[in-house]
Amino acid sequence: MKWMKNLKSYVPPSFVVERDDYRCIRCKACVEQCSFDATFYDDEEDRVWTWNANCVGCNRCAAICPTDAITVKRAEPSYRYNHNWNGHVDSLKKRAIYGGTPVVSMGNDKPYPIYWDNMLLNASQVTNPSIDPLREPMELKTFLGRKPDSIHVDDSGLKTRLTPQLELDIPIMFAAMSYGALSYNVIESLGRAAKEMGTYYNSGEGGLNKDHYKFKGNIIVQVASGRFGVHKDYLDVGSAIEIKIGQGAKPGIGGHLPGEKVSETISETRMMPKGSDAISPAPHHDVYSIEDLRQLIYALKESTEYKKPVAVKIACVHNVAAIASGIARAGADIIVLDGFKGGTGASPQVIRDNIGLPLEVSLAVVDERLRQEGIRQYVSLVASGGIRNSMDVVKAIALGADAVYIGTAALIAIGCTMCQQCHTGKCAWGISTQDPHLSKRVNPDMASKRLINLLEVWALEIKETMGAMGINSIESLKGNRLNLRGVGLNDKELEILGILPAGE
């Protein structure tokens, strides 16, 4: 009895699907499209019914309905209001019912402060000219990698031998999202967009499907503690290699690809049993210290003959500045800072919602610390975790980042509605699923076009704001905190962010 309400496991639904019976033409498109079994058709009554308890609020049905008959609404909790317990009753009850802890996805959704929204940018007025990016040259190109302490130039050109660098036409890359977490078509779309836009997409920790080796030149390959899909060819395909120590959404724990998503092809790419949870160990068991990290960095450099920059990605945690300093000294060329609002394909809810540091703060303290220690040029900083728009990018660069990673934003561009069900493998938008029936809902031609549109528009917006500030090169914006002013922040927050309050 699939549709019987079971009192033993009852918690009120999070969403209510309203269907206008007058508009509904019984085409059953919603029934076919709903991958969460929240809609079904009753032959006898000739009616489409909704099982609200199963609805995750992805809005696929509402989007697909040809007659606009469906509205999905958030269900207001009808328990007696209790400020202290609000939102905790059902989550406690579910733990008691299932005897397990909830796994969730996407980023932290709790109302923590968003420092981006408390920072304002500057513009030129009278004393210096602003620049019009549509008619004047404007440079967004940047290079990631270790920079020399000094350079020597003679008539024949640059004499100093540079270590390998990543060349980015725009300072935005696609963050590590694995094949396994995402469907084949989404990876294909990310690869095409990265190639078109002269930037990079990150393979994530799940290895690469052979078909995607064609994106060589636009891939950053990731090496995580599970070492899934890591072998010589994989390392050779990457333009850079990223060691994943931690992830903003789940600092301190390893990767977790639920067994539901370990299909035959994922099993092949990751070399593990089909249907088992792909668990990456919490630490790299060959990295227990900065010295060990150096060993892994140089193992990767040795195996690729020092031709590729090596990045180290860490989750932002309390001592992030000291850790970043250690990483810079361990020989990394790039440090990726992943703030606590970064997304995930699966994480225990308690970890996602309670651990980490805001990206804005971490970026500011890491940049400052590396400058103080005189080693900022050793590494490039990539900001990651909850970058929502082009102005977050500008503010991140002004705080000290060299470039940013976008993950969730890229997925939203191709249809994601942030229903937080990536871990179920049932994504109705075909993004975070391995079900062939669902994953064909993403058309790589259209999805890559949307990603390209997004990056082009963001690039234009970045140029417009830089022009307003009178800056014509992204390099001049880096660490340029004088162009930021804080509003609604206390003295300590301003001090840590290294910015002045508005009016000063």
Place this chain on the structure above:
Amino acid sequence: MYEIDARDVHYRELNAKIRKAIKEHNRDIVLHNVCGQYYIGCGLNDKNIKITINGVPGNDLGAFMNGPTIVVNDDVQDGIGNTMNGGKIVVYGNAGDVVAYSMRGGKIFIEKDVSYRACIHMKAYKEMNPTVVIGGCSGAFMGEYMAGGTLILLGLTKKEGKPLTGVYLATGMHGGKIFVRGGVDEKLLWKEAVVVSPTKEELGKIENEVKEFCNLFKIDYNEVMNEEFVKVVPKSTRPYGHLYFPGP
């Protein structure tokens, strides 16, 4: 045979020399006076290369290696065969921590003991089936997170009254097989794994590998096979599935 004296040579220079020798079509390379140099054989790709090491090589010997054979006439340090994809490593001595971490293919033979976390997160898929044979005993956490491959522990150095493996044997194991000669102390075995008898087919596999081991290290094959082998396998391919439910 191409010989390199590694005395007082930094690992970066030593490995550059090895790569240069390979580029110059040397396939049989012998390193003398090796003393702790890291990454020997790291990322090498050619099946026909053989590297013989006289001395104790440093960490990450044969990491990401895909094809060559490395013979070490001494002990080795930590992380040998790290994420190795193919080839063979033979160690005439003991090995340190994290032997064969995430190994994906090829073979490793170790004459004597290994330390902590041997063969953790080993993987396999169809014809890719890494095999590790350890002649001696092992430290704790052997076979942790193991997802595939074959590990054979012979325990030839076992002392009377001492266990063959350390504690937390096969924690989180969800694939692959561990064969232990002379039985497993079930107190040391973690709850995700279980001890059973090997099948006839598996005994054949053990025999082949042990034969190769005995030939390499000049050990009496019949004596080794005299003792019974047990198999440690995961109880489930999803040992932690019950701890989580789909939220939020």
